[in-house]
Amino acid sequence: MVKEGYELDIYKIDTKDKFNKNKILIILLIILSLILIGLVAINISKMIKSYKVYKGYEAQVISLKQEEEKRQEELEKEREAKLPKLTDEGKQNIENIYHSDTKRAFLTFDDGPSSVTPRILDTLKQENVKATFFVLGSNVKKKPDLVKRMYDEGHFIANHGYSHVYSQIYSSPQAVLDEYNSCNEEIKKAIGDNEYNSHLFRFPGGIAGGPYADLKQQANDLLMQNDIVHVDWNALNGDAETNNLSVDFEIQRLNETTENKNSVVILMHDSPLKSVTADALPQIIETLRNKGYEFKNFYEIIK
Ligand SMILES: [Zn+2]
Numbered sequence: 001m002v003k004e005g006y007e008l009d010i011y012k013i014d015t016k017d018k019f020n021k022n023k024i025l026i027i028l029l030i031i032l033s034l035i036l037i038g039l040v041a042i043n044i045s046k047m048i049k050s051y052k053v054y055k056g057y058e059a060q061v062i063s064l065k066q067e068e069e070k071r072q073e074e075l076e077k078e079r080e081a082k083l084p085k086l087t088d089e090g091k092q093n094i095e096n097i098y099h100s101d102t103k104r105a106f107l108t109f110d111d112g113p114s115s116v117t118p119r120i121l122d123t124l125k126q127e128n129v130k131a132t133f134f135v136l137g138s139n140v141k142k143k144p145d146l147v148k149r150m151y152d153e154g155h156f157i158a159n160h161g162y163s164h165v166y167s168q169i170y171s172s173p174q175a176v177l178d179e180y181n182s183c184n185e186e187i188k189k190a191i192g193d194n195e196y197n198s199h200l201f202r203f204p205g206g207i208a209g210g211p212y213a214d215l216k217q218q219a220n221d222l223l224m225q226n227d228i229v230h231v232d233w234n235a236l237n238g239d240a241e242t243n244n245l246s247v248d249f250e251i252q253r254l255n256e257t258t259e260n261k262n263s264v265v266i267l268m269h270d271s272p273l274k275s276v277t278a279d280a281l282p283q284i285i286e287t288l289r290n291k292g293y294e295f296k297n298f299y300e301i302i303k
Pocket of ligand 1: 110111160164204205
């Protein structure tokens with residue numbers, strides 16, 4: 001009996017131990033599982049957070065990209081607006097350049113840019129007047145920054161050929177076109193726009209008369225075939241008429257040549273020896289304003 005009871009006790013103890021061991025194992029397993037679940041949960045939450053940060057970042061990148069695209073589109077629109085386009089309406093406008101119901105004045109400066117040009121640009125800026133510059137390719141090459149400034153400040157850059165040497169430019173109609181093109185190449189480089197073409201030429205010395213009159217007419221036909229129109233002038237400040245220039249003389253010539261004219265294209269020069277024109281410009285603008293003229297440039301003609 002005793003032996004039996006002893007065996008039973010041992011059995012009981014054994015069973016109890018096994019039971020405890022299993023219990024511990026299960027608890028350990030549960031704890032491990034909980035730790036694992038916890039770790040997984042922490043990682044998932046971290047991933048969600050990273051994902052949200054990534055999404056936020058992505059949204060920021062997209063909106064920055066969109067802003068950049070919009071800015072580029074606006075710049076492209078601005079650039080295109082500054083590229084002269086010669087339409088049929090533009091050609092018609094050129095034909096009627098000296099006719100207008102209202103009083104309008106086109107200030108034009110030939111032969112630049114030069115050391116005189118900055119003062120002219122300063123005055124135009126101060127007076128908020130947009131002008132037209134018939135630049136010479138050979139001078140654009142020397143002072144491209146001034147042409148860029150003209151362009152950036154809203155002035156119309158037109159073409160006066162490359163050399164201004166009559167025997168050279170008027171050697172043939174093709175030579176005139178070549179001079180137009182080489183001047184245009186310099187303008188393109190100066191303003192940094194490879195598509196620029198003013199479509200507007202002024203013959204050195206004007207289209208009419210002189211020993212090259214016939215050749216100029218033939219050259220004009222060739223220019224027109226290439227979508228280039230020309231314009232002379234019907235008023236001036238006399239800065240090419242004398243070596244003894246003065247502000248008074250320029251104002252007098254301006255008054256004489258604009259008399260009884262509604263639409264005036266005024267010939268002036270911004271070549272190195274015409275500093276008096278820069279001196280006279282504030283008064284020239286004032287005189288024209290007092291006569292009721294509104295200032296225009298060729299952007300309003302060639303469009
Ligand atoms: Zn000239």
